Amino acid sequence: MSGTGQQPTVSPLTAEQFRATAAAIEREVGKVIVGQRELVRHTLITLLAGGNALLEGVPGLGKTMLIRTLAQVIDCTFSRIQFTPDLMPADIVGTNVIVEDESGQRTFRFEAGPIFANLVLADEINRATPKTQSALLEAMQEHSVTVAKTTRRLAEPFFVLATQNPLEMEGTYPLPEAQLDRFLLKLDVPFPSEDELVEIANRTTGAEEPRPEVVADGQAIVAMQELARAVPIAPHVTAYAARLLKATHPNDGNAPPMVRSYVRYGASPRGMQAMILAGKIIALLDGRYNVAFDDLRAAALPALRHRLILNFEAQAEGITTDEVIGEILREVLPGEQ
Known part of the structure; x- marks a missing residue:
């Protein structure tokens, strides 16, 4: 090659x-x-x-x-x-x-x-x-x-x-x-x-x-990349990815208390794209041709940890983006609005 x-x-x-x-x-x-x-x-x-x-x-x-x-x-x-x-x-x-x-x-x-x-x-x-x-x-x-x-x-x-x-x-x-x-x-x-x-x-x-x-x-590898993008994802699963992303923004109504206290800026839409793409591949690796909620949750940490900007309070108290994302995953659950 x-x-x-x-x-x-x-x-x-x-x-x-x-x-x-x-x-x-x-x-x-x-x-x-x-x-x-x-x-x-x-x-x-x-x-x-x-x-x-x-x-x-x-x-x-x-x-x-x-x-x-x-x-x-x-x-x-x-x-x-x-x-x-x-x-x-x-x-x-x-x-x-x-x-x-x-x-x-x-x-x-x-x-x-x-x-x-x-x-x-x-x-x-x-x-x-x-x-x-x-x-x-x-x-x-x-x-x-x-x-x-x-x-x-x-x-x-x-x-x-x-x-x-x-x-x-x-x-x-x-x-x-x-x-x-x-x-x-x-x-x-x-x-x-x-x-x-x-x-x-x-x-x-x-x-x-x-x-x-x-x-x-x-x-x-290119063929595997094309197959991964072709994996279907249900609308309600995509909506859950959007809810996870919006929960990283401190001014969102569903943002957990830790996000409102310690996050300065939330993740961009690329974070949602990363969760979905990674979720599709996780599903294929698990032998499934559809994306589940757990696939998105498994991809959330590596997809979002570098996209959150914490404020000075978080830095002073030693709060990490991993802790914030963990709180989001505990608070924002599938099926809840």
Whole structure:
């Protein structure tokens, strides 16, 4: 699968094939990544939804290894961009360079940047300046980049996995709300348990390294993305997603007390879209071809946690967006108006 903008030919896929392929991907990734099943599942959900994910966790928890292994398993091109304060937009999207042919004539030739890959790891994205961060915006949203007034499509599937370190905040540039909103899900990377640490040591310090097998390709991923969007959702389930979203706004009549006390701005409509898309994939992974209320509730936390802006009172009292969303899920139940 190349990263030059060529789009794969898509063959129809059944729900059973979807589930079997997804299970095979998770199984092969699990050969390399110890534990972290929920993280692997949510990363796969984001990929199959055609979105992008933001991972937050301390260094050394396998974020780079996760996306690299995923690229190996689905036989797609992989690119890693290490964000630093001196990184420029052209270092990401590419630039035009002057080349001279045999006759001595000089012409411009486009040198593609690392964004031209199927799976892109944007490592420590909050270490780059806002100007460089914004270079990802068009690629993430439109799956294309524009250089010197020429727009170039990116190859499908296209998936950005950005990471940020929550500990070292000196010299960082926090992502603006508009850019955070473009990530389908925000995933927290938990620290491994003691048993998982032992298994990590056994796998990474021995003579043999685990080798995942290829179980899908770009064409299969695109077919899975199309099937996921075709999953039907009942009007009352969509209405519940809308109620969950509106409950994140402090001026809404159904907002829980915690939202009114600690939330400055609620989630945008993209939060509802993320819940529904993720809910459709969760349903398929569970062997169902319809979205249930529980699918939306399972997707609510990663879909909304980066879209709420808390006020100063919340920061002073140590209230997190996860706590606020948990309160919303307890207060706003299916079937209630």
